[in-house]
Amino acid sequence: MTRVSRFLLGLIIAAGAATAQAADLSVSVEIPTLPVAEYHRPYVAVWIEGADQTIAANLAVWYQVRGDHTKWLPDLRQWWRRGGRDLKVPVDGVTGATRPVGQHLLKFDAAQAPLAGLKPGQYALVVEAVREIGGREAVRIPFEWPIKGAKRDAAKGRTELGEIALSLNP
Numbered sequence: 001m002t003r004v005s006r007f008l009l010g011l012i013i014a015a016g017a018a019t020a021q022a023a024d025l026s027v028s029v030e031i032p033t034l035p036v037a038e039y040h041r042p043y044v045a046v047w048i049e050g051a052d053q054t055i056a057a058n059l060a061v062w063y064q065v066r067g068d069h070t071k072w073l074p075d076l077r078q079w080w081r082r083g084g085r086d087l088k089v090p091v092d093g094v095t096g097a098t099r100p101v102g103q104h105l106l107k108f109d110a111a112q113a114p115l116a117g118l119k120p121g122q123y124a125l126v127v128e129a130v131r132e133i134g135g136r137e138a139v140r141i142p143f144e145w146p147i148k149g150a151k152r153d154a155a156k157g158r159t160e161l162g163e164i165a166l167s168l169n170p
Helices: 003-020 069-075 077-082
Strands: 024-031 043-050 055-062 102-109 121-130 136-145 151-156 163-169
Touching: 024 043, 024 121, 043 069, 043 077, 055 077, 055 102, 069 077, 077 121, 121 163, 136 151, 136 163
Parallel strands: none
Antiparallel strands: 024 102, 024 163, 043 055, 043 121, 121 136, 151 163
């Protein structure tokens, strides 16, 4: 093996080790089954909120993407007022179609957008849901950034959201 080959092999191994050590943030969002006659999938916004209650990072916005249903995004009141109105939808990797009943997992690498720009400090994961002919609900889970140790925290919604779980892994 030549010196160049050994050097390249070393770089590949180092890159693999760095990837294996990358910190991540995972969010599990449960959309519960509701005993209602007319069911509509909820619009959901998932974001990281700074101590000043502004949006530090948009993680996901789920809405009906067929037709012009963006006019209903302001119904996600907290998200909209804190900065959602400034988001030009659709946004690749953030916006998408509403989700059915069940558990939905979102996973983010701390070294990549949207987490790469987070400054050290206190934050809250916020998940807000609103449903046509239904209710509205927001769930918050506080956390500290950067990740110092593995942490899992959860909160449960009362109507529109089930369990929301936040996992931080250094």
